Amino acid sequence: MKRILIADDHDAVRAGVRAVLEGRPGWEIVAEARNGKEAISCAIQAQPDVAIIDYSMPFMTGIEVAKQIRERKLVTEVLIFTMHDSVALQLQASEVGARGFVRKSDANKMLLVAVESLMHHKSYYAGKAYGENAAAEDRMECTGPSLSPRETTIVKLIAEGYSNKHISAALGVSVKTTETHRAAAMRKLNIHSTAGLVRYAVKANLIEA
Numbered sequence: 001m002k003r004i005l006i007a008d009d010h011d012a013v014r015a016g017v018r019a020v021l022e023g024r025p026g027w028e029i030v031a032e033a034r035n036g037k038e039a040i041s042c043a044i045q046a047q048p049d050v051a052i053i054d055y056s057m058p059f060m061t062g063i064e065v066a067k068q069i070r071e072r073k074l075v076t077e078v079l080i081f082t083m084h085d086s087v088a089l090q091l092q093a094s095e096v097g098a099r100g101f102v103r104k105s106d107a108n109k110m111l112l113v114a115v116e117s118l119m120h121h122k123s124y125y126a127g128k129a130y131g132e133n134a135a136a137e138d139r140m141e142c143t144g145p146s147l148s149p150r151e152t153t154i155v156k157l158i159a160e161g162y163s164n165k166h167i168s169a170a171l172g173v174s175v176k177t178t179e180t181h182r183a184a185a186m187r188k189l190n191i192h193s194t195a196g197l198v199r200y201a202v203k204a205n206l207i208e209a
Contacts, residue, residue, distance in 0.1 A: 002119055003030040005046060007039035007065070008054040008081070013104065017052060017081070020111050027115075036060030036153075037170070040068050043076050050118045052111075053098075055082035055089065056156075056206065059170050063092050064153040070097035077118040081107075084205045088146070090125060096149055099123045151185040152206065154178060158194060159201035 004027060008014050014032050021027055031042035035058040043051055043065075051069065053062040066078040079100030080093045090101050100114045100123065110126050117124035147155065150171075157167045168178045191197055201207045 002027050002050070003046065003048040004028065004115065005031045005033065005039070005042050005048040005051040005053075005076070007033035007036075007042070007051065007057065007062070009034050009057045010054075013054070017107065017111070020107060021115065024112065034058070036062070036065045039065045043069050043074055044072065047074065048076050050079060050115050051076050052079045052081050052115070055080055055084065058160075059157070060153045061149070061156060061206070063089075063096055063098070063149045066093065066098040067096040067149045077121060079114055079118055079124075081111075086205065089205075092146075092149065092152070094123075094125070101125045147185050147188060148181075151181050151188070154181045155185050155197055155201055156206040158182065159198045159207050 004021060006014050006017050006029060008017070018029055022029055030048055031046040033039040033042045037059045039051065039053055039057070051065075053065050055062040057065075062080050062082070066080065069076055069078055077100070078098040079102060080089075080098050081102055081104060082089065083104045085103055093101050099121070100118050102110050102114045102124070103126065106126060114124040114126070153171070154167055157170065162170070164175050164178045164182070168175045171178070186192065186197065189196075189200055191200060198207075
């Protein structure tokens with residue numbers, strides 16, 4: 001039996017993904033998560049074969065979740081599931097070891113194929129960076145500043161109104177580490193205020209306007 005984790009902060013999305021997948025013989029939904037922290041905890045406890053992770057969730061992005069799953073050397077393959085068709089986002093997903101990327105709008109026609117590919121440890125990326133319906137290992141060059149997964153998560157949390165202290169507690173790091181990542185992100189983006197970070201987060205689809 002192949003085991004699957006679904007992580008998304010919207011109940012309706014999780015239910016929709018479950019409906020697409022649970023009719024497949026030999027597949028089992030073993031856990032669901034509503035935010036990034038729950039997703040990591042569920043991945044550790046349930047040890048799924050595939051984790052379908054929403055990019056934009058409370059506490060941390062799907063990219064950060066994928067990065068932590070890889071760092072913990074879990075057997076789980078990660079598929080980033082998102083409403084955004086962003087080249088930069090697809091490249092970030094690939095760089096942290098996520099083998100799949102599918103837009104939510106394409107779930108009905110691509111999700112089963114993508115999960116099947118990941119079950120066999122084969123990559124499946126669909127979108128601007130790699131072409132539609134394409135399995136890919138290649139990377140593309142991307143212009144503009146590139147934030148690390150942790151920097152992106154911290155920018156997202158800042159834009160959501162969290163203080164450095166609360167961000168540090170949520171991510172399990174020191175306040176100094178949070179401040180260092182915050183400063184690095186602001187330097188890369190040439191941004192000098194919290195309001196600037198909020199505008200960037202909206203433009204980059206890290207938060208909703």
